[in-house]
Amino acid sequence: MAKQTPIPDExxxxxYKALNEGKLVVQSCNACNKLQHPPKPVxxxxxxxxxxLTYKExxxxxxxxxxxxVYDCPIRVLQxxxxxxxxxxxxxxxxxxxxxSHLPGTKVDDVPVGGAVQMIAEATAGGDQKIVEWKVx
Amino acid sequence: xxTENAPDSFYRTKLGLGVWEHRGKVAATGIGHSPTSxxxxxxxxxxxxxxxxxxxxxxxADAGIDPSEVDGLVLDATTTTGAHWEDGAPIPMDVVxxxxxxxxxxxxxxxxxxxxxxxxxxxxxxxxxxxxxxxxMSRALVVAAQAVGDGLTNNCIVxxxxxxxxxxxxxxxxxxxxxxxxxxxxxxxxxxxASYGTALQFAAYCTKYGKNHDMMxxxxxxxxxxxxxxxEGFWAQHRPEPLTIEDYLAARWIAKPANLxxxxxxxxxxxxxxxTTAERAKDHKQKPVYILNHASxxxxxxxxxxxxxxxxxxxxxxxxxxxxxxxxxxxxxxFENMYDGFTLFHQFHMExxxxxxxxxxxxxxxxxxxxxxxxxxxxxxxxxNAGSGRTRFWMHTDCIQQxxxxxxxxxxxxxxxxxxxxxxxMPMGGDFIVWSATPN
Numbered sequence: 001m002a003k004q005t006p007i008p009d010e011x012x013x014x015x016y017k018a019l020n021e022g023k024l025v026v027q028s029c030n031a032c033n034k035l036q037h038p039p040k041p042v043x044x045x046x047x048x049x050x051x052x053l054t055y056k057e058x059x060x061x062x063x064x065x066x067x068x069x070v071y072d073c074p075i076r077v078l079q080x081x082x083x084x085x086x087x088x089x090x091x092x093x094x095x096x097x098x099x100x101s102h103l104p105g106t107k108v109d110d111v112p113v114g115g116a117v118q119m120i121a122e123a124t125a126g127g128d129q130k131i132v133e134w135k136v137x
Numbered sequence: 138x139x140t141e142n143a144p145d146s147f148y149r150t151k152l153g154l155g156v157w158e159h160r161g162k163v164a165a166t167g168i169g170h171s172p173t174s175x176x177x178x179x180x181x182x183x184x185x186x187x188x189x190x191x192x193x194x195x196x197x198a199d200a201g202i203d204p205s206e207v208d209g210l211v212l213d214a215t216t217t218t219g220a221h222w223e224d225g226a227p228i229p230m231d232v233v234x235x236x237x238x239x240x241x242x243x244x245x246x247x248x249x250x251x252x253x254x255x256x257x258x259x260x261x262x263x264x265x266x267x268x269x270x271x272x273x274m275s276r277a278l279v280v281a282a283q284a285v286g287d288g289l290t291n292n293c294i295v296x297x298x299x300x301x302x303x304x305x306x307x308x309x310x311x312x313x314x315x316x317x318x319x320x321x322x323x324x325x326x327x328x329x330x331a332s333y334g335t336a337l338q339f340a341a342y343c344t345k346y347g348k349n350h351d352m353m354x355x356x357x358x359x360x361x362x363x364x365x366x367x368x369e370g371f372w373a374q375h376r377p378e379p380l381t382i383e384d385y386l387a388a389r390w391i392a393k394p395a396n397l398x399x400x401x402x403x404x405x406x407x408x409x410x411x412x413t414t415a416e417r418a419k420d421h422k423q424k425p426v427y428i429l430n431h432a433s434x435x436x437x438x439x440x441x442x443x444x445x446x447x448x449x450x451x452x453x454x455x456x457x458x459x460x461x462x463x464x465x466x467x468x469x470x471x472f473e474n475m476y477d478g479f480t481l482f483h484q485f486h487m488e489x490x491x492x493x494x495x496x497x498x499x500x501x502x503x504x505x506x507x508x509x510x511x512x513x514x515x516x517x518x519x520x521x522n523a524g525s526g527r528t529r530f531w532m533h534t535d536c537i538q539q540x541x542x543x544x545x546x547x548x549x550x551x552x553x554x555x556x557x558x559x560x561x562x563m564p565m566g567g568d569f570i571v572w573s574a575t576p577n
Contacts, residue, residue, distance in 0.1 A: 037440055066341045068395070070328055075312050099441070102327060126316065
């Protein structure tokens with residue numbers, strides 16, 4: 001599915017740079033040692049508030065928390081692919097960290113909730129920027 | 138006069154604050170509703186500004202006060218239902234010039250500032266306090282309640298307006314482009330419609346408690362039935378069509394398990410209320426409806442979208458805050474009018490309140506019992522957004538009308554409507570009011 005191409009900014013630059021190298025990184029707080037995603041200017045975990053943040057590589061493995069099937073998508077470039085799955089993935093390192101996934105290769109509405117997944121770096125239709133997707137393993 | 142957003146200190150977001158210091162000392166009296174329409178037809182007299190003036194004048198007349206007695210205005214300046222004025226789209230200057238415009242030509246068309254209201258309602262000669270409660274009517278009500286309680290205003294208009302334009306909402310702007318900048322891309326690239334997060338939580342709810350989407354049908358059907366008895370509402374005015382269980386079960390999916398009727402229809406409408414002190418309310422035309430508490434949730438999702446656990450934790454926490462500040466418990470509620478737009482999260486609000494003793498995972502079974510306004514366990518007697526269109530204010534109007542004895546054919550009859558609760562929008566991140574027939 002051809003998604004919109006993300007344009008990295010200062011906050012998301014390291015995340016997208018790593019993806020182009022096939023790696024998944026998540027913002028990590030040097031003060032409280034917790035992960036957060038999406039990245040923010042300061043640590044939002046439990047009122048920490050530290051701006052001493054870096055990016056930490058994670059395993060790229062996770063599980064499917066749950067999913068919905070999108071039949072009425074607001075994003076133009078995805079509308080011809082409807083209906084499609086959108087699952088929420090919890091990464092193995094921290095079950096509070098979520099990623100969305102279309103679960104490429106998984107049939108629509110036939111999603112193994114609780115099943116294991118592995119990240120892939122997926123190309124987008126325009127530009128050179130890759131994005132994170134997940135495949136059931 | 139510069140109008141600013143209410144400071145954080147106005148909101149009661151924490152548990153342990155005790156009983157609200159103004160409990161029973163603030164009251165709602167007058168109500169005013171504009172007509173409803175599906176979309177703006179481009180005329181000055183049907184713009185959101187015109188609707189706002191109409192609803193304010195009705196509310197003042199309903200309260201039985203002179204416009205010169207109004208000294209406060211609290212509103213939400215944002216009026217979009219999801220429809221935005223496209224950059225570069227021509228602005229209808231004939232409409233702009235038919236009003237006393239502000240510096241923003243879209244003021245009164247695609248937004249509503251306090252300045253625009255004051256400039257176009259010359260009868261409001263004594264408004265000295267204005268403030269924004271950004272987000273929706275629930276927040277404006279909370280701000281107004283606190284402002285009246287704090288003595289910043291004595292007769293305060295509380296206003297919320299909505300505009301809706303041609304075209305499908307959320308389909309233009311950045312969603313129509315091939316690229317997406319910034320952190321937004323981390324969630325939006327996957328193309329989830331607005332109801333997706335709620336659908337996901339509902340899916341997790343069904344998984345956890347062994348429920349299914351079909352069990353929502355009695356609630357949604359009752360919502361439409363209640364809405365058709367709400368003469369101020371969109372469905373009652375324009376499409377008086379009952380919804381059947383078969384209609385609901387056959388509806389197309391939007392974000393499965395959320396279908397068309399789990400989503401609300403975007404409309405244009407405004408509503409205004411008059412808030413005043415309990416002392417002054419005695420001189421107003423309508424029976425005072427006293428405010429026992431207001432409470433707010435400002436909890437953020439831990440990641441992209443709240444999990445079921447996050448929602449259940451927060452709605453329970455919100456319920457505790459609501460009860461603590463009001464000095465009541467679940468057994469004191471005559472009825473509940475918590476938010477429903479999307480229908481699939483109403484049970485989170487209700488279970489968080491432990492309304493009628495309903496615990497987590499039990500609401501869908503409760504929906505199969507008598508939840509009508511005539512029964513002993515009325516659920517969302519307003520019919521909410523599902524019953525009257527997306528405004529996020531039917532629930533508040535209904536609470537006031539039920540307690541005033543002015544709910545007409547929607548009147549709660551199975552119990553005496555003495556204490557009600559309303560608020561929203563989302564299960565995480567909302568503002569809530571406890572309404573009462575008596576100040577204590």
